[in-house]
Amino acid sequence: MVRASVTTQVLLAGAASAALFPDCQNGPLSNNTVCDPTASVTERAQAFVAALTNEEKFNLTGSTSPGVPRLGVPSYIWWNEALHGVASSPGVDFADEGDYSYATSFPQPIVMGAAFDDALINAVATVVSTEARAFNNANRSGLDFWTPNINPYKDPRWGRGQETPGEDTYHLRSYVAALIDGLQGGKNPEYLKVVATCKHFVAYDMENWHGVQRYEFDAQVTPQDLSEYYMQPFQTCARDAGVASIMCSYNALNGLPTCLDPYILQDVLRDHWNWTAPENYVTTDCDSLQSAFGYQHYADTRAQTVADALIAGTELNCGTYYQRHLGEAFTQGLFEQSDIDQAVVKLYSALIRLGYFDSASSVPYRSLGFGDVATPESGALALKAAEEGIVLLKNDGTLPLSLPSGRNTTFAFIGNWANATEEMQGNYAGVAPYLNSPLQAAQKIAGIDTIYGGGGGDPTTDGWDDAYDAAAAADIVIYADGASGDESGDRNTIHWTGGKIDLVSWIAELGKPMIVLSMGDQLDSSPFLSNPNISAIMWGGYPGQDGGTALMNIILGKVAPAGRLPVTQYPGNYINEIGMLDMNLRPNETSGNPGRTYKWYDNATIPFGYGLHYTNFTASFTASGNGSASSYDISELVSSCDNATYSYVDLCPFADAVQVDVSNDGDVASDFVTMLFITGQYGPQPYPLKQLVAYQRLFNVAGGQSQTANLNLTLGSLARYDDMGNAVLYPGEYSLLVDVPTQATYNFTLTGQETVIDHWPQPKNR
């Protein structure tokens, strides 16, 4: 969505001056069942809706809701953001100074994804929801947050890839389950801490590609890719993690704008995934109803557009189309009374589940205040998240630096990110309590002198002399630069520019220890990998409020790096081999598609899952691991699944946990991310190169010591997807691979008949 201030006719006074909650004690609704906490959520919501006129209902379906002044229901802004901390957005009101003028700003999801540490994600999300509740208690935010962005980052050009944890579906699913638990206050809690919203449903991963805007893009996706890839994170959100809300996207999917599509909103989301809790509502992306009409030209009139969306199962409209046009649509008989009633019932059910109509004493989060915001502990967690996510990509032994004692060491800092502050937050950020750039972090370290050489111009040489002279005068050269995607458009290039390569190679000729900090999104590192004058490369991404400290801590060896790339680093020319609008993941000789993601593409500059350490690790399968069987019968695997515990067969455990022994063969203590992939020639061709099925981050493995990772597989880990999108177990030879590059392999066999473990719903004829 576009972040913009919302001003509409129906917007009443600003949030700060309006009442925060309806007055259920003395207000007009005090005798309405909505104020009775002993009634069921749905009964309460239905009683509320029964008290409304249709005009009032229509007004309640917009993201800037006027409430119902007649009934003492205050205005409410549904649009709040919290991608990596409470974030600036229409519903969030940071104070100009003092209390509530800032909130913890964690690294971007792409960096937190690189940590491969679900417990970290849960801890971060818990801080975010705590701070969100504190802001809400101060009447400075709503309780519905339109986060996470969980579309898989399948193309390196995508402008919003930074908002996601990466390209892999298993990783995304594991990450988002931990995140939602932290945001919503556990699985099916008594009160929702906040409402999380998985977005953008579905097959949304482009912004503006050469003039084709997300508003007008019609994604052509096969059932196989849809079920296997694009839908996977949403399945976890809706079916397994209990997310309260889902946002439909701007794009069309196979011809229909998603917010108007009963196949994905009803057949898949509600029927197949049983996403039917009272609080489960769908919101549009911001003005995706306007775009369905004005860009996609889906319906002939604005009235028909809003009616189709409402009937398809879209309860809330970010924007004004519902508020402006539902009335005329109803007059024209384009939808039923029950359609609008049900939508408002769902929306208010969500508020009821947040304790919106309940007393402060009964809602456990109502006592949170600014003392719970941006605490020292949350600051330490933000630093830890950055340290865990930074990835070491090249090291000729220069890192970690050992500085001489007895004299200061001079660092030159050069590049557009050398003194980056807000850039380190990435998009969908709030106001951070502080922002430590790499330069600023270094300036705080005893024994280090710094020279700031400026950004180093590009494409002009404006500033090159400053950069060169700074490097010439220093002992150590840090070049921090990169490229950011953003929401205004997708990236046209994924290579370092000719100007930056020229500047860096010129400076590198000085022969100083030179460390490149590759910031922002991935750029093809080839020219720096192959340049012997460049000592080390680290990918820092968007490391958040204390990112500079995290980078310096790793550079100086206070922290050992253990992050892994959560995306493929493609060669610069990759984007010339596949169209941005080609949604197919599998390689295709006819179209020239070389394949997408590590699963289908194997010519990466640096592969998914790669990351160096300050020590050497050996990973091997534990001799006693995985039980004794090396062959499994499919029917036995399925029939032994305990349906009472596991509602879905793909979630049933497969055999025992796989145990991987990880030994640190060097002398630097370090975390290690144990990654387990599956591969084999089974199921439909083409066969993927491999698929991540489990990961576990081990902490602080001391030199000469070892730890064991316990990696849980499920039947879903073994499944592949047929051309209808069904998840299927196939007989065949399977291999488990540990680490990137692979350090050890474990083989087993599945026997018997191929068996569908998830029947994918098929779209009806259109």
Next chain:
Amino acid sequence: MVRASVTTQVLLAGAASAALFPDCQNGPLSNNTVCDPTASVTERAQAFVAALTNEEKFNLTGSTSPGVPRLGVPSYIWWNEALHGVASSPGVDFADEGDYSYATSFPQPIVMGAAFDDALINAVATVVSTEARAFNNANRSGLDFWTPNINPYKDPRWGRGQETPGEDTYHLRSYVAALIDGLQGGKNPEYLKVVATCKHFVAYDMENWHGVQRYEFDAQVTPQDLSEYYMQPFQTCARDAGVASIMCSYNALNGLPTCLDPYILQDVLRDHWNWTAPENYVTTDCDSLQSAFGYQHYADTRAQTVADALIAGTELNCGTYYQRHLGEAFTQGLFEQSDIDQAVVKLYSALIRLGYFDSASSVPYRSLGFGDVATPESGALALKAAEEGIVLLKNDGTLPLSLPSGRNTTFAFIGNWANATEEMQGNYAGVAPYLNSPLQAAQKIAGIDTIYGGGGGDPTTDGWDDAYDAAAAADIVIYADGASGDESGDRNTIHWTGGKIDLVSWIAELGKPMIVLSMGDQLDSSPFLSNPNISAIMWGGYPGQDGGTALMNIILGKVAPAGRLPVTQYPGNYINEIGMLDMNLRPNETSGNPGRTYKWYDNATIPFGYGLHYTNFTASFTASGNGSASSYDISELVSSCDNATYSYVDLCPFADAVQVDVSNDGDVASDFVTMLFITGQYGPQPYPLKQLVAYQRLFNVAGGQSQTANLNLTLGSLARYDDMGNAVLYPGEYSLLVDVPTQATYNFTLTGQETVIDHWPQPKNR
């Protein structure tokens, strides 16, 4: 070039604190011949250069020159801009307030081009050079101005098309000759008023197309298109108009970066066009030497790159590559002593021609001051330029508005340009003395009440309610919006967005008189042309400091519109039919190229040269016009050319002036632009649809009256270009066409043998 502040090692104190001119009375150079005004320009410059060390010479070749402190020669910034008024740029220093805090800001060239009034252009350029001299006298600018941008605007996507007068070569040539005369103070004046610089030489007309940057683009151009189209304005600049300086471009041409290409810099520019005045120097675009190395990878080393540029004939380097690397190149023996000496001689010859070493009393412009800047007269000229350039594209009779007397009329102003201020200036602008938006202009008019409805969101409906409600409450609706190209990239689309079309059509359903002001660059007007609820469309472009007043004056009929489109308005899908990087102008069935410009493409939404009036004009050939002959012998035409008067055969007059009678058949007095095109099936196929050969703006033709336009043709008007790029007279049937659409035709015949009238130099084998 990129506008950015320049900070380099060699930059001394800011201009304001440095001396403005060398002290030829008492300074170290007082006895050097450079200070002797009786010596020739070249002798003076050579004497100066003879006093320099090589290191000093190298330092003088950068755009931010340190001067020669040892000799009392002050630092000098060569990079000054004045595209449509003295403009913010490294060498121009606007004061924060008071005197010299502003300068007249004329409309962008694309708007002034639409006036088709060369006298206007000369008057504007005279004001600009006067204001530039005043700024220089106050030590607030240099005397070398890197204007005009005279690349033909051949593709509607080009981000910098607004900087040019349009797409047609005859128009560009006529315009730029008038402009250079005004900037430089006449043809071959005693002192140059300022140095004008025709840029970007050559075949430069893209910025960043889908990741292909101008720094790395290699334009593939045929000799035919090169000579006939891309070179034409530069031929006028260098050969005919006496421009002092030329800027080579970023792009390569047929494999060689232009700043390193002896074919275009020596064979064409100096040898074929006799561009050999002492002051004639070539500057690079900003850091095009870096881009030749770092992006084009033309040479193996930086030293070889600068040596090749110097030898090719590039005297000045915007950037630092010459300053940083000429020394090492010289040490390596990559160029001769005479190469660097000649470059500095030319640069200082230009300064000598500006009176840089002469006494204030001898230079006529040295007494200009702030009293000569932004005068009432120049303000009136800026308003007139806008009024003359605005083009009426649709009118159902609503315009001019006749407002009721006795009560006020309420205007709603909606759209992103409704209250545009700096946007009206376009790029390469300075600080204007005032900026009157359409809204602000209306607010100053008695009898008009205004409601500002905001921009009207796009792509979100954010703000649509405000826009709609404003329109609903008004008598008249003005929607002012559009799209701007810019230097950061070329336009991806040339159509109105789905959101804007939706908003406008929704508001138009109110049935109010509704006027669309299409601002910025051309957008396909089709949806507004075909919508009967939209009363009128005017193209306002970038109308400058008083653009809102100009628009309101036309809307209210105080001024009658007579501008003509200086570019084709293409259908939105045109850009999908031809690649941005395809330099070919002629249609090509194999490549799918539908042809470029009105000369080769005939499916325009609105054609080049189109423009409505508030009255009806009839244009016809005067019976006595064009002499009596309707057949001409080619050899006779050529042999009768007076070589003493006309150095080049293509400039020789053809027959007598063509006389066109223009009668105003209505009752509103109005200007009328008489346009004359030539067409016929002669010369090489394919044949162009037509070619502009003359124009004349007639002023204030009263209702019921007529005026006569005298249109001068030359032998060049009849020429076509063969596949070697030679200009040739061919026997055949010719037709002259008046007006767009054509109102009258005059036919004549050329007989005899085809004859080359300009032998185009061929590139040597590479």
